[in-house]
Amino acid sequence: MHNKTPLIRLSKRKALPTSKAWGIRLLAILLSLVFCAVLTMLVTDLNPVKVFATMFQGAFGTVRKTWTTGQEIAMLLLVSVALAPAFMMHFWNLGGEGQILIGGLATAACMILLGGKIPNGILILVMTVSAMAAGAIWAFIPAFFKAKWNTNETLFTLMMNYVATQLVAYYVIIWEVPKGSGKIGIINQSTEAGWLPQIGSYKYLLNILIALAVTVLMFIYMRYSKHGYELTVVGESERTARYVGIKVEKVIVRTLILSGAVCGLTGLLLVGSTNHTITTTIADNRGFTAVMVAWLAKFNPISMILSSALLIFLKRGASEISTMYHLNQSFGDILTGIILFFIIGSEFFIQYQIHFRKKGQ
């Protein structure tokens, strides 16, 4: 009686073929849609198919919406790609938010202080360099302390976010237009000095192209370069890295400078290309959403295209549902949560196999 094998037991799978792994993921998404549909019917009496259609409409309904979705995906992708090498090295850079802000602040400073004083081409160059340098410095500080005294990078990078937010708040007051409004408003609206060029009539195309190019470059850097190999070894086992003569401190600092610089680049695009202004909320939590994007993609920059697209699609779809059906804002978030839960949960079934007790065992 007591010697029976357990009713349900788990075993770790051997490597699963890619097609099968994707089959499981697809099945998880379908299941989550069914689950969402049932919930929608029970709670709201709406036709679930219509609700899903609305979600799709929200993201891709009009040409303008599609471009905005593309731009949002590109910005989230860029931040995620920035975090990728740090995460691969098991350095939990939660400071994306601050690194974007400080990059944006550097951009805005150049636009305000130098706009109209130097040729536009040079201005944009100065903006790019200073935004990337600012982001890099913001990431360098916690990396240096980690390398030198092994401080906790998670807390340190988080704290740097608050410093960056307050800095931006300070300069917003200094540069506010008109005085007393508490806002900077559109910078150089009449001269458009320091505005990044627009490709054709597509406002967001430049951002999207830059994000894709950086993604591909980062993939090559991480997969095929010696630096990429070193940071992977450091992430997997610091002792092994030291033992083969890799200078761990140098790798940590170098990788974080890269990570921060790409975050700073995101700040440049957000301020110089998308918004032409800066606020304390310009990073819009991308630094944190990117953490999820990076994990979903298992730190692979190319897969991040998919996972950032998924998250943005869900976000925009969810907000469309709440406005269209006058539902509580939270209902869209509930659906998003369910879908994400299924997708993340499917990774478990890719790793493990479930065995049920057979008769007579």
Add this chain to the structure above:
Amino acid sequence: MAGISGSGQKELLEAIAGLQPVEKGTVTYIEDSGETDELIGKDPLEIAKLGVALSFVPEDRLGMGLVGNMDLTDNMMLRSFREGNSVFTDRSAPHDLAGRVVNELEVNTPGLSTPVRRLSGGNVQKVLVGREISSAPTVLLTAYAVRGLDINSSYMIYDLINQQKKNGVAVVYVGEDLDVLLELCDRILVLCGGRVSGIVDGRKITKNEVGMMMTKLGGKQDA
């Protein structure tokens, strides 16, 4: 090198390889030409360049020397990835090396792109020792190379070490099995409680004497 586990074997080897800070003493490397080099103060990379290879098999087997989640090819690259001026890594040579090690040491693996973590302990050790030997060291430091291995794999590793000796490589072998030490070694350094208990001739000494030295400095019995 003999001694009860934890008597300082690991620390001594790490000091030679430049991984442990040294308080006092010297480590001298004498080249065939008679030139000498002081190893203390050099970093691990410089020491490795002189041809000193450390293959240390720790208790958890993977903690040092190998990266569990990387495949065989990438692990072979750990020693050699810096070669060449290119920014990019060259995976073809390590891939061939991985193939050779798998063939010669009869490593049981589904393929060269299998993460090392998925291999059994013995096969992991063969990969590690195989890589260290392939770098053609002049000094091979190896600790617990047969820890947890079956008898067949153990003898294969002993053969490898003996071959290295025949090729003129200076081998420092830390072992637990005294019978094996007496068979393999020319000289045995016995450690006891972090101190050198004595250096003896492996061909003349008996197991009992080494055992006594392991438990007591100098090995002399009290009256």
